[in-house]
Structures are given as structure tokens and as C-alpha cells.
Amino acid sequence: MNKQIILKNRPEGLPDSNTWELQNNPIPEPGEGEVLVQHHYISLDPAMRGWMREGKSYIEPVELGDVMRAGSIGKVMKSNHPKYKEGDFLTGWGGVQQYTVTDGANWYPVDPNIAPLPLYIGTLGMPGMTAYFGILEVGKIKEGDIVLVSGAAGAVGSVVGQIAKIKGCRVVGIAGGSEKCKYVVDELGFDAAIDYKSEDIYEALKRECPKGIDVYFDNVGGEILDAALSRLRMHARIVICGAISQYNNMNDVVGPKNYLSLLVNRATMQGMVVMDYAKDYGKAAMEMGGWIATGKLKTKEDIYEGIENFHETFLRLFSGDKMGKLVLKVIE
Secondary structure: OEEEEEEOOOOOOOOOOOOEEEEEEOOOOOOOOOEEEEEEEEEOOOHHHHHOOOOOOOOOOOOOOOEOOOOEEEEEEEEOOOOOOOOOEEEEOOOOEOEEEEOOOOOEEEOOOOOOHHHHHOOOOHHHHHHHHHHHHHOOOOOOOEEEEEOOOEOOHHHHHHHHHHOOOEEEEEEOOHHHHHHHHHHOOOOEEEEOOOOOHHHHHHHHOOOOEEEEEEOOOHHHHHHHHOOEEEEEEEEEOOOOOOOOOOOOOOOOOOOHHHHHOOOEEEEOOHHHHHHHHHHHHHHHHHHHHOOOOOOOEEEEEOHHHHHHHHOHHHHOOOOEEEEEEOOO
16 A cells, blocks of 8 residues: 555644645556656655645645655656666655656656665755755855855755855854754854854844855745845845745744845845756756765755654654754655
């Protein structure tokens, strides 16, 4: 049987036990030109919260009654596809389930002998691609820039900061708790870290960024975005990647009050969606793979087991009770 997580209700606020339903359904059979993939790992990402919401966005919402959308990686068990054979490993949008059938569109082969499978849905997957293109193409960093990163201990933020260091920037991370702040400085090599849970964010930014900020990579939105706006340098760039502090709001989204700083400093604030850069994923993966191999880029996957534990594990994205890339192992 195929264990599947089905979206049953659109949550208001934090998803609860009524949001999803665990179902057991027959394992599907691949048709002509299709493969059956047995998932080994599922990627859990903050963006999944937005995909449950009705309304216009960069991607269609998950429909009620459908398998919850998620990135995945697994092994081909049966193949009627000319490109893939049994035993190949593929990564794509397989959803939160143990098996899926696909015609291969938007799926990519990976080699488990080169890197562990979870890495392909982490630093070498969507989070890593988001970090790479967000900071290099949208943030347009250059040597000597002062770069501020929120969500600095997370899957995207941790890679953003390390890429900025590789490119010769001064990097300050914002994270929640002393353990995460110690991690981004001592293990990832950030120049400094701000603990938003125990410090006044405005005072901390004055201390760590006395000359201001050239690039702010925003994963959280809300008050921290507002604080970053108050420290912009001339021609600063703000990359809007996410707003995890706002995803479960019961009320209106809290927007920036300090936006006139964009005018005063001739700064830009631009949203980015990683899918826009799909044609260049291979190039990015090659370069980041090289950095990983030489020790310049460190990775961390926080792995939990059991599709039955999806809801509990998913909530770790919003409680902060995780470090690095959150992954669910679903193979039994």
C-alpha cells in the first residue's frame, strides 16, 4: 500500500490535526512512458504553508483531496520510460507519499554515489538553488559588501551566508536562540550573529552593522524586515525570499513601515522564486558541489522518520525546533 498525506482542510493559522489525513491506497502502476518511484526522503519547506492557501500566487494551490505537494527523492521501482531504468534515483515533485508515478517531466536523475540522497533536496536541491540565485543574481553581491541574512540557521539562509563569505562579503546572520547563533558563526563561518529572541533587533543591527547593509536576504518578513530597512546603505538590495513570521497569521500580514528608506537610499527590494532559474540549476549544482567537496560550503540535514509523523515534523519549520534542512524519511 501507498501511505499518502492528503490535504483535507485549508488551515487558518498554524496547521492542526484536521489539516491533513493519512490514507493507505494501492501502489499505482506506471503506464506507457512512465516510472514508479519509491520515495526515500521528502523535503519539508516553509513554502508548503503558502501552497495550502487559496488565491493568486506564483504556483497553483494544492487542491483539497490531493496529496500534499512537496519535493522528494527516490528510486525507480518499475519503468516504462525510455530514459530511466529500474534502480535509477530521481528527484522531483512527488508529494508527501511513499510512491508516485511520473512521466519524468520536471524530474531529474541523481547519483547517490556522489552525494547522500538528502543533499539533493537540500543544498543541491531547491533550498540551495534558492540561496545561490537569490544572493548572486538578485542580491548581486560583490566583494566587500555587508550582507545581512535572516533565518540564518535554516536551509536557505545558512547557504546564503556561506556563499556570501565565499564571495568576500562581511556576513551577519539573524537566528533564534544562542545555539543557532553559535552554529552560524562557529561552524558556518558567519562574521557575527544576532539572536532576535533575546536582543533588541534595532540595537543589535547598530552594533553588528555600524556602516549599514548592502544586501539583506529576507526569509522572515515582519519586524525584522522593518529593522533591516532602517540600516540600508546607498543602492542597497533587499531579496524577498520568504516571510515565515507571517505565514500562519490569523490577521493581516504585517508589512514594512520603513519602506521610505528605499527611496532615500535609492535601494531596491525584489522578490525571487527559484523556479525562474530552472534552466541554470545544473550550473549552480556543479559550482556548489565543488564548494562542498573542498570544504568551503557546509551542509546540515535535520532528518526525522515516518510519514505518520509528517504533521509533527512539519511544525518544526515554525517552532524553530530544527537546524539546517528539514527532511522526512518515508521509506520503511
